[in-house]
Structure formats: C-alpha cells, structure tokens
Amino acid sequence: MRLGVIGVGHLATSLLKGLLRAGHAPEGIRLSPRGHGPELAAEHGFALAADNPALVADCDMVLLAVRPADAVDAVRGLPWRADHILVSACAGVTIARLAEGAGPAQIVRIMPITASELGASPTTVFPMRPELRPLLGALGTPIALESEDQFEAATVSAAIYGWAQALIRTGAEWGARNGLDPAVARQLMARTFVASGRMQGEQDAPMDEILASLCTPGGITEAGLRSLERAGMPEAWDEACDLVLARLRGTG
Ligand SMILES: NC(=O)c1ccc[n+]([C@@H]2O[C@H](COP(=O)([O-])OP(=O)(O)OC[C@H]3O[C@@H](n4cnc5c(N)ncnc54)[C@H](OP(=O)(O)O)[C@@H]3O)[C@@H](O)[C@H]2O)c1
Structure with missing residues (x-):
C-alpha cells in the first residue's frame, strides 16, 4: 500500500x-x-x-x-x-x-x-x-468499532486523553506544593496513571472488583473517593463526556 x-x-x-x-x-x-x-x-x-x-x-x-x-x-x-x-x-x-x-x-x-x-x-x-x-x-x-455511532461515542476518549494529562498535571503540582521535587512528582503521577490503566486494561477481573480491592473500608483511597464524589464525581465527568459527544455529533 x-x-x-x-x-x-x-x-x-x-x-x-x-x-x-x-x-x-x-x-x-x-x-x-x-x-x-x-x-x-x-x-x-x-x-x-x-x-x-x-x-x-x-x-x-x-x-x-x-x-x-x-x-x-x-x-x-x-x-x-x-x-x-x-x-x-x-x-x-x-x-x-x-x-x-x-x-x-x-x-x-x-x-x-x-x-x-x-x-x-x-x-x-x-x-x-x-x-x-x-x-x-x-x-x-x-x-x-461496529458502527459510526459507536465510533463517535468512542471518539470522546480522544478528549479524555487530554483530561487525564490535566489530572496528572494537577497531581504533580500538588505534590510539588507539598515538598516533592517537581520532576519526581511528575514522574510519580504519570506512572501512577499508566499503572492504573494497565491494571484495568490487562486484567480479566471485573472493574468493580479491581477497584474494590484498593478501597479498604475506612482507608485513604476510600476516603479520597468519597471526597471526590461530594465534589461532583462521577456526574461532572459524565457531563463533560456528554458535551463532547454532542459537539462531535453536531448537536451541541
Ligand atoms: N491534534 C490532535 O491531537 C488530534 C487527535 C486526533 C484527531 N485529530 C484530528 O486531526 C485533524 C488535524 O488536527 P491537527 O491538530 O493536526 O491540526 P493542524 O496542526 O492545524 O494541522 C492541519 C494541517 O492541515 C493542513 N491543510 C489544511 N487544508 C489542507 C489542504 N487542502 N491540503 C493540504 N493540507 C491542508 C494545514 O496546512 P496549513 O498550515 O498550510 O493551513 C495544517 O498543516 C483534525 O481534524 C482533528 O480533529 C487531531
């Protein structure tokens, strides 16, 4: 070709x-x-x-x-x-x-x-x-993908790629403000996101099960997740995805 x-x-x-x-x-x-x-x-x-x-x-x-x-x-x-x-x-x-x-x-x-x-x-x-x-x-x-409709919905992930990088930057900046070397904080955040993606992408166990194994009742992961939920997660995320999909379909 x-x-x-x-x-x-x-x-x-x-x-x-x-x-x-x-x-x-x-x-x-x-x-x-x-x-x-x-x-x-x-x-x-x-x-x-x-x-x-x-x-x-x-x-x-x-x-x-x-x-x-x-x-x-x-x-x-x-x-x-x-x-x-x-x-x-x-x-x-x-x-x-x-x-x-x-x-x-x-x-x-x-x-x-x-x-x-x-x-x-x-x-x-x-x-x-x-x-x-x-x-x-x-x-x-x-x-x-099996249809153009599915393809359009999947295209939202091209925007999520940018949001993930914004989250990595937020985490790295927080780490630097809390005393980490900025280069170390950047590597730590970036590698943590890679690790999360690999664990969900490369294992067969149900997603909830993998996540639940991290959320010890009363532990730090659970406490942080509850704080994110009070601040609007996952609804804020879904809303951003809906907005992008509407733009892609020419309806937003
Ligand atoms: N950026 C991303 O990360 C990304 C990711 C996924 C998909 N996309 C898609 O990729 C496309 C390009 O995005 P981009 O960010 O790469 O844009 P870009 O940097 O602006 O590149 C577009 C290029 O197209 C050239 N061009 C326009 N009309 C042309 C023509 N008739 N013949 C030949 N060249 C022409 C422009 O040349 P001149 O400079 O001479 O005008 C420019 O170099 C978009 O449709 C976007 O949806 C982008």
Missing part, C-alpha cells in the same frame, strides 16, 4: 513519527507540500508530493488529517478511484460528508492520539479493514 498524507500538522507529525519508530520506510510515504510536509521530508526523507492531486494519483491509501472544517473541501476534486482507501482522522466528520468530496474512494475513520509517536495510541477505527493493520499496529492498539 502506497501511503500519502494530506494535512501534515500536529497530529500527522505524531503519526509519522510513530510510523518511523515502527520501521516504516520514509521514502514510501508521500506528504502533501503544505504544513510541516516540506520540513518532515527534508528531515526524515519522506517523499514530497507536488500537490494533492499528484499525491492521490500516486497513492493507494490516503490519510486525511486536516482540521474538521477543512475536510470536505480538502478531498473535493481530487482524482479518487474506487480502489483508494481514504483514512480520515478528522473528528466529527462523517463518512457521508467525506463521500460528498471523495466520491468512489472507500472511506474509513480513525481516531488516533498523539501517543502514536510512542507506539501507544489506542486507535479507534470504523469500519476496520485488513489493509489498515500495518498502519494502526505501528501506532499502537487498533480498536475496531
């Missing part, structure tokens, strides 16, 4: 770093000449297309990572063929809207996160296709 990228901005740069990290050859990947395309081509040896029509004509799979408002215009008028796979990472832009511009191409939506550059992105995808495995496997763990 010859891969091309239209929209070489912040997200695409992370994805390209992830592909390099996984051993993909840069000269086999064509970048559009806007955004960071020229500098990434010069620095890493990616091929640079003359323009978007030339890129589409030369590739079998095209990753679209322009801003959502630019997505349909960016694909319109390009020489799409029925054997093209258009892989859109544009949040909230439906397959039907992309099809208005990309006509006969087969359209897939993915939602990677910038941890792609570490090979650690849980990348949601709909519909899954076998041709995507080398791309998504290089970025982390593919998570196939």
Whole structure:
C-alpha cells in the first residue's frame, strides 16, 4: 500500500513519527507540500508530493488529517478511484460528508492520539479493514468499532486523553506544593496513571472488583473517593463526556 498524507500538522507529525519508530520506510510515504510536509521530508526523507492531486494519483491509501472544517473541501476534486482507501482522522466528520468530496474512494475513520509517536495510541477505527493493520499496529492498539455511532461515542476518549494529562498535571503540582521535587512528582503521577490503566486494561477481573480491592473500608483511597464524589464525581465527568459527544455529533 502506497501511503500519502494530506494535512501534515500536529497530529500527522505524531503519526509519522510513530510510523518511523515502527520501521516504516520514509521514502514510501508521500506528504502533501503544505504544513510541516516540506520540513518532515527534508528531515526524515519522506517523499514530497507536488500537490494533492499528484499525491492521490500516486497513492493507494490516503490519510486525511486536516482540521474538521477543512475536510470536505480538502478531498473535493481530487482524482479518487474506487480502489483508494481514504483514512480520515478528522473528528466529527462523517463518512457521508467525506463521500460528498471523495466520491468512489472507500472511506474509513480513525481516531488516533498523539501517543502514536510512542507506539501507544489506542486507535479507534470504523469500519476496520485488513489493509489498515500495518498502519494502526505501528501506532499502537487498533480498536475496531461496529458502527459510526459507536465510533463517535468512542471518539470522546480522544478528549479524555487530554483530561487525564490535566489530572496528572494537577497531581504533580500538588505534590510539588507539598515538598516533592517537581520532576519526581511528575514522574510519580504519570506512572501512577499508566499503572492504573494497565491494571484495568490487562486484567480479566471485573472493574468493580479491581477497584474494590484498593478501597479498604475506612482507608485513604476510600476516603479520597468519597471526597471526590461530594465534589461532583462521577456526574461532572459524565457531563463533560456528554458535551463532547454532542459537539462531535453536531448537536451541541
Ligand atoms: N491534534 C490532535 O491531537 C488530534 C487527535 C486526533 C484527531 N485529530 C484530528 O486531526 C485533524 C488535524 O488536527 P491537527 O491538530 O493536526 O491540526 P493542524 O496542526 O492545524 O494541522 C492541519 C494541517 O492541515 C493542513 N491543510 C489544511 N487544508 C489542507 C489542504 N487542502 N491540503 C493540504 N493540507 C491542508 C494545514 O496546512 P496549513 O498550515 O498550510 O493551513 C495544517 O498543516 C483534525 O481534524 C482533528 O480533529 C487531531
């Protein structure tokens, strides 16, 4: 599969770093000449297309990572063929809207996160296709959804990725205010979140059971959880997720 990228901005740069990290050859990947395309081509040896029509004509799979408002215009008028796979990472832009511009191409939506550059992105995808495995496997763990509706709901986790980092920062700043070296506090918080995710993600026991095993009655974890509940958890979290989903569906 010859891969091309239209929209070489912040997200695409992370994805390209992830592909390099996984051993993909840069000269086999064509970048559009806007955004960071020229500098990434010069620095890493990616091929640079003359323009978007030339890129589409030369590739079998095209990753679209322009801003959502630019997505349909960016694909319109390009020489799409029925054997093209258009892989859109544009949040909230439906397959039907992309099809208005990309006509006969087969359209897939993915939602990677910038941890792609570490090979650690849980990348949601709909519909899954076998041709995507080398791309998504290089970025982390593919998570196939069964409908576009499910995909939209799963896309909320791309925002949660940012909220988790805000919580890590809050915890690190609290640690520093309470006498920890700031670098130690940052590592401690970040690694604690990684550990929590791994315990819930890599064990088969029910989630409640894993959590209950941490909450000794009268202990510090339980006391802190009750304090968070009095302050609005988990309702505040659910409300933020509802808000993001409404934005993605264009209803909020
Ligand atoms: N940022 C993230 O962490 C993240 C995570 C998941 C999904 N996404 C999705 O990824 C997409 C891109 O986000 P971003 O943060 O990477 O935005 P960004 O940094 O603004 O990058 C968008 C790039 O698209 C280029 N572009 C716009 N129209 C183009 C066209 N017709 N042909 C070629 N290039 C064009 C822009 O070039 P110019 O600078 O020349 O305008 C810019 O370099 C969004 O749809 C977003 O929903 C982002």
